[in-house]
Amino acid sequence: MGGTAPALEVDDLTAGYGPVRALRRVSLTVPAGAVVTVLGGNGAGKSTLLRAVSRTLRFHGGSVVSGTVRRDGRPLDGLTPDRVVAAGVSQVPEGRQVFARMTVEDNLRAGALGDRRGGRAARSAALRRVHELFPVLADRARQPAGLLSGGEQQMLAVGRALMAAPGLLLLDEPSLGLAPLMAARIADAVREINAQGTAVLLVEQNAALALRLASHAYVLEVGEVTLSGPAADLAASDEVRRRYLGVVDEDAAADAADARTAPPVLSRWEATP
Numbered sequence: 001m002g003g004t005a006p007a008l009e010v011d012d013l014t015a016g017y018g019p020v021r022a023l024r025r026v027s028l029t030v031p032a033g034a035v036v037t038v039l040g041g042n043g044a045g046k047s048t049l050l051r052a053v054s055r056t057l058r059f060h061g062g063s064v065v066s067g068t069v070r071r072d073g074r075p076l077d078g079l080t081p082d083r084v085v086a087a088g089v090s091q092v093p094e095g096r097q098v099f100a101r102m103t104v105e106d107n108l109r110a111g112a113l114g115d116r117r118g119g120r121a122a123r124s125a126a127l128r129r130v131h132e133l134f135p136v137l138a139d140r141a142r143q144p145a146g147l148l149s150g151g152e153q154q155m156l157a158v159g160r161a162l163m164a165a166p167g168l169l170l171l172d173e174p175s176l177g178l179a180p181l182m183a184a185r186i187a188d189a190v191r192e193i194n195a196q197g198t199a200v201l202l203v204e205q206n207a208a209l210a211l212r213l214a215s216h217a218y219v220l221e222v223g224e225v226t227l228s229g230p231a232a233d234l235a236a237s238d239e240v241r242r243r244y245l246g247v248v249d250e251d252a253a254a255d256a257a258d259a260r261t262a263p264p265v266l267s268r269w270e271a272t273p
Helices: 046-054 081-086 104-111 120-133 135-139 150-162 180-195 207-213 231-236 238-243 250-261
Strands: 008-017 020-030 035-039 063-071 089-092 168-172 199-203 216-221 224-230
Touching (some): 008 046, 020 035, 020 046, 020 063, 020 224, 035 046, 035 207, 046 063, 046 081, 046 168, 081 089, 089 150, 104 150, 120 150, 180 207, 199 207, 224 231
Parallel strands (some): 168 199
Antiparallel strands (some): 216 224
């Protein structure tokens, strides 16, 4: 990219919880302005990876054992979570985790607390951006966040992260528990956020949606990167199609379908009048 530093570089990262290694020598890159996705089943280490990047892993009883994480070429290792936000990295955790008793407006204000780079004008600009992306949050500004629907709470969680004007957004399972139509709306918002210049590292079990959004993808299995490459290539991979997209081998499926629809074969004894 013409000498531009990647939005994120993870190099040889090992992390875990006590003696358990949830990540083993994981390396990945998010190019500037790109959407990169990490696929994998439950327990693959996807959420641990995002927590290690955002430096929130210790809040979950974990720690980084070795490896480095760089944002725009600068190390994040050793920074506190608020300094990571100040460095331009915001995370949307799995399960939305909005402040249910606080208003929508106050939830968004809370998202701006970690941004030390701008003043009131920057916060106003960030709020306008959020309201343009999610008009419902402007309409319900004074409503307690706990009264929003699941999809609206996900919008609020994303909007809260955007209030710090991040250059890199970490998204953990944004479609989890959402109806297909609402998941599609969140996906459209991710495309728009990226089009506005924010790089995205997306962790998502909905592999079909993730591969449509991303330019590059990694597959994590039991804490290790087992596949990586352009998202279109992984979407066409038989292994990925079988394991993450629910697509079986087409020849085998056709044979099985033929077997189900063919007339029954009678034995010699059944065919005898």
